[in-house]
Amino acid sequence: MCNQTVSLVAAELERQGISTVTLMLLRRVAEEVRPPRALFVPFPHGYPLDYPNDPPRQHEVIEAALRLLEDPAAKPPVLADYTPE
Amino acid sequence: MATFDELSVPVRMFLKGYRWRRIDPVPWAPLRKPLSASRLALISSAGWVLPGQEPFARTLAGGDGSFREIPADTDLSILIDAHKSQSFDHEGMHRDPNLAFPLDRARELVERGRIGGLNHRHLSFMGSITAPGRLVRDHAPEAALLLVEDGVDVALLVPV
Numbered sequence: 236m237c238n239q240t241v242s243l244v245a246a247e248l249e250r251q252g253i254s255t256v257t258l259m260l261l262r263r264v265a266e267e268v269r270p271p272r273a274l275f276v277p278f279p280h281g282y283p284l285d286y287p288n289d290p291p292r293q294h295e296v297i298e299a300a301l302r303l304l305e306d307p308a309a310k311p312p313v314l315a316d317y318t319p320e
Numbered sequence: 321m322a323t324f325d326e327l328s329v330p331v332r333m334f335l336k337g338y339r340w341r342r343i344d345p346v347p348w349a350p351l352r353k354p355l356s357a358s359r360l361a362l363i364s365s366a367g368w369v370l371p372g373q374e375p376f377a378r379t380l381a382g383g384d385g386s387f388r389e390i391p392a393d394t395d396l397s398i399l400i401d402a403h404k405s406q407s408f409d410h411e412g413m414h415r416d417p418n419l420a421f422p423l424d425r426a427r428e429l430v431e432r433g434r435i436g437g438l439n440h441r442h443l444s445f446m447g448s449i450t451a452p453g454r455l456v457r458d459h460a461p462e463a464a465l466l467l468v469e470d471g472v473d474v475a476l477l478v479p480v
Contacts, residue, residue: 237447239341243456245363247460248460248467248475251464254350255476259479261323268342271343283419284418284419287418294428307350
């Protein structure tokens with residue numbers, strides 16, 4: 236339900252002109268709900284940025300999300316996969 | 321990887337017939353300026369509250385769609401987990417709140433010049449919302465209005 240909640244909030248922000256990127260833990264929910272820009276992360280529930288206390292990994296995930304914002308060719312809905320290095 | 325199979329049997333049974341709220345049409349706000357000149361807000365659904373803030377309602381039918389404001393200078397160690405869900409492991413975000421609300425990472429991005437600045441407030445929701453009508457009608461527009469008034473350009477949203 237968390238995945239749907241943030242997706243619906245993201246949609247409202249986009250309607251009001253704020254660019255958003257949403258991490259998603261469940262790909263199926265991303266496909267059903269369709270947040271405007273989503274990065275699917277292959278981590279367990281409760282761990283959207285992977286293991287705790289791992290700033291480099293957290294930065295890696297956030298950077299992948301930020302890049303979605305910068306893609307001028309992107310069209311909604313965007314659903315990309317994060318692949319851990 | 322998160323899967324439906326990790327969830328309890330009652331939750332899986334509920335989700336089997338659940339109709340997800342499809343966003344249609346999908347709104348689109350392209351980036352208006354470089355990220356290095358943009359103001360960022362974080363939005364978490366991890367149910368964080370500050371000491372003294374009202375906890376999220378645990379028994380409200382359909383879920384509590386309200387949100388709490390988390391000031392940008394908050395020390396993450398004081399955040400309180402008020403999320404009612406037992407469908408995810410809370411231990412990780414207790415050990416490191418950045419896992420579900422990466423405020424320290426966002427500060428570092430500003431220091432590095434990757435992001436222009438952080439908004440003075442960020443938003444915390446509790447994601448266990450099975451009937452999102454009030455969220456869509458009231459709370460999400462209220463949140464968007466606040467962030468528009470703040471001059472926020474971009475938002476990163478993090479579920480748990």
